[in-house]
Amino acid sequence: xxxxxxxxxxxxxxxxxxxxxxxxxxxxxxxxxxxxxxxxxxxxxxxxxxxxxxxxxxxxxxxxxxxx
Amino acid sequence: xxxxxxxxxxxxxxxxxxxxxxxxxxxxxxxxxxxxxxxxxxxxxxxxxxxxxxxxxxxxxxxxxxxx
Numbered sequence: 001x002x003x004x005x006x007x008x009x010x011x012x013x014x015x016x017x018x019x020x021x022x023x024x025x026x027x028x029x030x031x032x033x034x035x036x037x038x039x040x041x042x043x044x045x046x047x048x049x050x051x052x053x054x055x056x057x058x059x060x061x062x063x064x065x066x067x068x
Numbered sequence: 069x070x071x072x073x074x075x076x077x078x079x080x081x082x083x084x085x086x087x088x089x090x091x092x093x094x095x096x097x098x099x100x101x102x103x104x105x106x107x108x109x110x111x112x113x114x115x116x117x118x119x120x121x122x123x124x125x126x127x128x129x130x131x132x133x134x135x136x
Binding site: 003004005008009011012013015016017018019020021022024025027028029032033034036037038040041042044045054055056057058060061062065 | 077089096109112122
């Protein structure tokens, strides 16, 4: 999995006060975020199915995050 | 905050089985991931400072994730 581009992640890290960041650190955080995104999506899909919808809505994401 | 592009997030959602996704759902997940990224980065910076380093390394990210 390598979907999320690293540049915006590095930008968020800088905004959070990071001065210097190793490439490995960027990879580590990017991979983690992709994992979280996949986990939330899987749960959100279940929530939508439970509500008999085919479309995943914001409320499904909110519920999935709460139940992580 | 609007750093992470929505397209790769939507791609991960599709890979996780989502058929249809509302724009709000993409926004919701993207915003959440940005929040997580900022929180992890803040903790990782503290970990690097604790180790008297200016460079954030993968091990700082790992520790930050564990302590989330």
